[in-house]
Amino acid sequence: MNRTILTRAGAVAFGALLLASAGTAVAAADETDEVEINVEVTDRYPSGVLAMTVAAAETTLTEVDSGDPLVREFTGQLPTVTVTDTRSVVPGAPWAVHGTASDFVSGASMIGAEHLGWTPMLVGDYGPAVEPGGDIETVVDDPGSEGLAFADGELLYVNWDEVDTYSQGSWSATAGLQLKVDATQVDAGSYTSVLTLSLFE
Numbered sequence: 001m002n003r004t005i006l007t008r009a010g011a012v013a014f015g016a017l018l019l020a021s022a023g024t025a026v027a028a029a030d031e032t033d034e035v036e037i038n039v040e041v042t043d044r045y046p047s048g049v050l051a052m053t054v055a056a057a058e059t060t061l062t063e064v065d066s067g068d069p070l071v072r073e074f075t076g077q078l079p080t081v082t083v084t085d086t087r088s089v090v091p092g093a094p095w096a097v098h099g100t101a102s103d104f105v106s107g108a109s110m111i112g113a114e115h116l117g118w119t120p121m122l123v124g125d126y127g128p129a130v131e132p133g134g135d136i137e138t139v140v141d142d143p144g145s146e147g148l149a150f151a152d153g154e155l156l157y158v159n160w161d162e163v164d165t166y167s168q169g170s171w172s173a174t175a176g177l178q179l180k181v182d183a184t185q186v187d188a189g190s191y192t193s194v195l196t197l198s199l200f201e
Contacts, residue, residue: 072180141180
């Protein structure tokens with residue numbers, strides 16, 4: 001929209017310059033006439049938006065029995081993440097929601113985000129075009145895992161064919177969250193992490 005406004009302003013300024021330059025010649029003419037110039041600039045983008053909403057701004061993990069005396073486990077649920085498309089024309093490109101988490105911090109103590117994993121699931125039946133992402137294990141379960149610390153984000157869910165699913169209007173997903181830590185290497189405290197969710201098309 002800004003580019004359109006700037007181009008239009010440039011065209012007006014250029015036209016004014018032409019009229020000013022021709023002013024002396026027009027004043028000396030016996031007759032003058034006018035030509036009206038019209039142009040229709042249509043909306044560059046179709047009406048409506050592709051948007052993402054999250055049902056709540058926070059969630060809490062609570063401790064459960066890990067079954068291993070050397071591991072402490074905390075679980076919870078990601079608030080429902082909904083993607084809605086109200087555009088009048090669907091571009092036919094797939095979209096996806098990814099998530100990445102920051103480290104858990106409590107004062108000077110920290111638990112790395114690689115200790116956080118998730119199990120994505122759809123909230124509804126949308127057909128084969130809409131799929132949840134794969135389970136992400138914690139570094140405690142798999143020493144080679146980055147958990148949700150992966151900078152590019154892990155897949156929560158994806159819509160591969162929005163043209164086929166467009167009439168559904170919106171799609172929702174959630175995930176079970178799991179935090180696992182070494183019972184001998186974690187300090188007591190109230191820890192906070194930020195999970196960033198991003199919608200890509």
